[in-house]
Amino acid sequence: MFIDKAISILFGLVFLFVLSCDGPSSDSVVSEEEATAVGGKALQDDPVFWDYAASSNMLQTEIGRIAAEKATSDSIKTMGQKTVDFHSKAMQQLRSLVANQEKVQIPDSLGSADRALVEEFKLLEGEEFNTRYRDFILNTHTVQLERYKEALGRAENKRTLDWLQAMLVHLRKELNSVANIDSVKQQ
Template identity: 45%
Template sequence: MFIDKVITLALGAMFLLALSCEGPTAEEATTNNAPQKRTLQQEPTFWDYAASSNMLQVAIATVAAEKGTTEHIRNIASEAVAFHVKALEDLKALAERYDNIQLPDSLGAADLGLVLEFKLLEGEELDTHFREFVLSTHNAQLDTYEEAFLKADDTPTRDWLMDMRAHLRQEITAIAEADSVETAAE
């Protein structure tokens, strides 16, 4: 019985000794708990996404501005073209500040296919698809831009992200108003 107690005590002491040897020193613990620096400039996939999504918004909105059946849809689309063209120009200016950021200069094959689909649509079907496109893409962009905002390294990038988020919310509201106006007219 006495030997069992000695063995238990010895094992407990070795366990405590092992725990104290494996842990970080006080200096290491302080260093490891330091806040991490935001790193959006180290995420080229974000920049590619932002440029591609703005180019796609311009292309789709151009089709809707030309072929939309209601004045409200054509106005929303025209305003979207103007905004996203400027947003893309501003994004290019921001990206030029970083050596590791390369923005795409044209739409990818999948996006070009989507633009072609929109060009083939007519009438109410085009308006409906445009509304659905705006709602789905803008909600996805909002999520992405909100995450990116937390990582943005500088004020101009943060300002660009804030402008984008405000505009996306505004377009979502405008599309919702268009839906409610059309529903009331029926």
Template identity: 35%
Template sequence: MTLSSRHLAATFAVSFSLLAASSAWAADKLAAADASMLKDIAQANMAEVETGKLALEKSTSPEIKKFAQMMVDDHSKGLADVKTLASAKGTELPDGPDVKHKATALEFKALSGDMFNSRYAKQAGVGDHEATEKLLKKTQAEAKDADLKALAGKMLPIVQGHLQHARQLVATTDKK
């Protein structure tokens, strides 16, 4: 084999390897609808972490603080799982909460005492977890990607547990 034929063979081998790798990578990319659901799941986790941290700072209620710490811990883990999947699927995630969740955070920052505790339990606790539960069920039902469906299935019981806990918090904070 001459030098030029070896060079040509090497070039074909490298080109074929790159083509095969890019085809495999493209097969792993999420469909637009699946990518959108993954981004929404990321937003939900980011918002829970942010409002949980705020509740840890502002609340004087031991029950609210315990719930808030659980939100920070569990949703940080959930966000890490979302980021891992997004990276594997070539999906770019937002780097922070969306406008709606930023507005909620501003609202919470303006509140204090029992008013803060009540709004946090009702909105971040019950309201946001109801929305996330709905999103995860939709993802399980409609997503095309098996890994995304599996992630939603893994997160759903955790979110449902949070929702149940939040409803108990609302009942407790409403009595005060």
């Protein structure tokens, strides 16, 4: 039990480190006041945010595919497939949202750290996979919730606001699903 918790904590720390190395750091998040002070940079014109949003959706989709195939728990398999379905659609919507933005170029593939994380998940088996996937969802969704909440304050059009709201609802629902899986497992 202790080893499982230690591994989970270690994975969480490694994941946060990976996010800080290959993606935009939380220091790059611009508050609404800072955006106004530097020329009113709206969310729609913020390439850092959209790069983060695209990268996180692609990563969720790829690791969700692995979960749908490799998980030994039916609830984790189902969660993985729902993740693939939701984040694939969210990615299509994201591309549509930024299609006419000259300053925004979203990535079309995962960065090196994200690819390495996908490869790590491919090597996991059994209960270790299930545990790491639950931890991945908890860690990534918590970070994404904060980023998307911050982005709401800078969004200027209804389509972007609607997309962000849908993302927030999904992320909260997934966090609740993981909590339900964990509570059923403990009983």
